[in-house]
Amino acid sequence: MDKKPIIRYLQIEMNEDCQFLKDCTENPTKAMYNLITSRGAVQLWSKGIKPNSNWKISDVKRYFGMNGNAKILAEKLRVLHQVTEGSKWT
Secondary structure, three states: OOOOOOOOOOOOOOOOOOHHHHHHHHOHHHHHHHHHHHHHHHHHHHOOOOOOOOOOHHHHHHHHOOOOOHHHHHHHHHHHHHHHHOOOOO
């Protein structure tokens, strides 16, 4: 009997007018850079470490059009990165 891996995807709700989706069409390199760096920063924040003195989680929420606490946001960004990693942006 073959065991198939269970892949769990979190439902990601994003504001349609968010800057991330605009950057995906206008400047995909910038969008991916912001996704990768924000993902790392939110993971640090969820463990109680502030990435830098000017960093705010509300800026990340606004840019990606998402809501939730740090742990939920980290999981949403992880799933978003997995989804976008394989797709072609150009």
